[in-house]
């Protein structure tokens with residue numbers, strides 16, 4: 385394990401200087417003209433702009449590779465779906481009285497014991513004190529349906545975080561008599577109560593995870609992970625800005641985690657930060673960390689699902705040419721010789737909603753400082769840029785809606801900024817795929833959330849006038865003709 389230099393948080397929040405990618409963890413003076421440096425210790429392809437890839441547009445910031453601990457993907461899958469890395473939850477006694485066995489479509493292969501009958505997004509875990517709990521796992525947010533299929537690694541874009549999360553868990557107490565079980569449930573209910581005001585999004589489908597992380601950091605001592613009921617740091621804004629959960633298959637190509645390229649150094653360590661909800665000691669965290677390199681290796685082994693409908697090969701070939709001359713400089717090339725350049729667009733260049741890029745929630749000063757000075761900071765660090773990564777476009781047909789905030793329902797609208805709906809809604813039904821526009825079928829509305837009296841309808845309205853919800857920017861498809869845009873869309877179906 386290597387030491388990482390802790391950079392003052394204020395510098396991180398606005399610096400365009402990513403650490404050098406030599407795995408040494410020192411701050412490098414990488415300027416925007418430096419090519420990505422450093423080898424990926426796991427030996428995957430996809431890094432570097434060398435090798436005849438398209439030329440990067442001026443002003444893009446290269447994100448260097450950092451060395452990763454080696455892991456075993458098969459062991460990683462087993463750990464992901466069987467291990468108890470979220471160590472608080474609802475006692476099995478109560479869970480099993482309310483919920484029956486999961487239907488076959490919601491079960492996953494390769495699960496052991498009680499996990500075999502639980503839905504994919506829950507895991508059974510026995511505490512050191514011998515109490516069986518059921519807790520949410522990573523697939524709560526990182527598995528979703530498209531075209532009727534459950535896809536591991538696809539962000540769940542139907543989850544409803546608009547309501548309070550704690551209420552239902554507290555109800556489980558009615559099913560418990562054992563004081564030790566009651567105490568375990570109370571631990572979980574207390575945690576939920578702390579994060580609750582900070583998890584409530586304005587729209588169904590977007591995710592509050594970045595804000596939740598900030599709240600958890602605020603309640604924990606960075607050195608011991610001991611929980612403090614009064615927060616040790618000033619809490620973040622109550623209303624989380626919307627984030628569209630990214631598909632996991634991007635990570636085999638990306639040098640840094642998160643839209644703002646904040647996750648540097650050892651990715652396995654940063655991925656396990658989800659355990660911050662319940663892990664009350666560094667010792668416990670270290671035991672979880674021991675198998676997270678395997679989970680990282682599994683995540684990096686994932687391929688996107690293939691486009692399930694017919695593709696016009698001739699049109700797609702025309703689209704490839706347009707794509708390679710107009711888009712590939714940022715998004716890379718695809719196929720066997722494909723090169724992904726790992727570039728981040730500064731906010732002035734990309735122009736999409738600035739809120740996340742300007743350092744919101746866990747990506748703002750005090751929280752960066754907390755993370756980098758904590759157990760996580762031993763080998764990983766958060767170093768966000770003021771902009772967004774140009775993501776890989778593999779499997780883009782499946783990962784609508786688009787942009788970091790999920791503000792645009794189709795690729796067609798991404799490529800024609802004037803056609804983006806200001807207010808829109810969708811059915812949240814995974815077979816309602818817009819094959820022509822690529823993405824979700826949607827209905828444009830004539831009013832936003834403020835003018836919708838029915839609560840049930842209001843939270844289904846993606847209202848781009850709300851803070852963090854803006855749908856502007858990324859004008860790079862605007863100059864194309866309709867025919868060229870159609871061809872590019874056909875090509876994107878092949879990725």
Ligand code: HEC
Nearest residue numbers: 522524525591593594627629630634641642643655656658
């Ligand atoms: C409550 C929802 C939620 C849970 C649970 C969750 N994640 Fe995430 N995850 C997110 C969101 C949202 C993002 C995007 C954050 C951003 O980029 O600002 C993300 C980002 C990531 C990324 C980076 C992807 C990229 O392309 O940059 C990885 C890897 C990841 N999560 C792994 C995990 C693992 C492993 C677990 C379980 C230990 C987990 N997540 C649990 C919501 C969640």
Ligand code: HEC
Nearest residue numbers: 441710711714729734736772773774786787788798860861
């Ligand atoms: C100057 C760099 C740049 C160019 C050129 C560019 N893009 Fe992008 N693209 C980005 C960035 C950065 C984002 C992420 C924006 C965000 O999340 O706010 C993005 C996002 C996207 C997305 C949404 C991905 C998702 O899953 O959310 C699609 C689709 C896309 N671009 C397609 C294209 C196509 C097609 C072209 C060519 C017509 C193109 N882009 C040209 C930088 C670029």
